[in-house]
Amino acid sequence: MSDPISKLYFELMKRLEGEMEEAFGRMWRRYLSLPVAANQIEIDPLFSTSRGSPQYWRPPTDIFETEEEFLIHLEIASLDQDSLKIYQSLEGRRLWLQGERRDESREARGQAWYHQLEIYYGPFELPIALPSGAQLELDGISASYRNGILILRIPKRKQAKEQEERALTIPIEDE
Template sequence: MTRFTEDALRAFLDNQGGVTRFWQPAADVHETRDALVIRLELAGATTETLSVTLSGDGRHLTVAGSRGEGSGEEKTLCHQLEIYFGPFERTFELPEDFRVDRDTITATLKNGFLTIRLPERSFSAMPTRKIPISQG
């Protein structure tokens, strides 16, 4: 109950830009040889309630959505409440030297985990180019 109260107070005090952020899903971020992979724990969320966006400059990935309680049961007395429900938004700053191939990003929701795969844009070797020098 203490954690619940502390998190609720923190969410109230950290309210940024009018967006209510009561909880944030746990996430892992790692790189493979050819991609950056972000995996979020989102049990109870559906593809219809989730949104994944990449900023115009390719530096920030935002996952937003809502997780509903869904049980429909009336609670008359609660003994323990640890599962968070409601809206959330989480933004990840991508590594500075990582360039995303925007056309091949994938997001998959399976077994309560959202896995976002951001393939790295490959650069093909360009031939050496001699730069002409003009007389000023």
């Protein structure tokens, strides 16, 4: 699958990411527990990218590898499925997912006092780096959506071949 050093590095980075998310999560939960008028709420700057505007959030993601494929599970309930785009990098082992989750009921609520606010809406961007040496067959990618989880299946390429950067449109099947 991958060499031991790359695997160890990947595991350490995932652990560090989890610890940081937990620490920041505790901090933001305390902040968001304060009552705030709906028309005063802005998305946390914590979730913005260096691009500035608009604001982005990051869906929780699990990545699995089998002998035949990579599986990527994203927790994105209420995703606007037509907004999902997947980009492949030149070296072929990095993916960039973009999409949007819309809060269509926010305007209908008018002024409201929030006591807890944990669901993020708006565009998201998610870079995914797969282990070094990963060769993907993006023409065979499939996607399904069930109970708020988007599942991407990306077959492994049998032989290495030259890659090119490109955007993909993948139909999402409801299960």
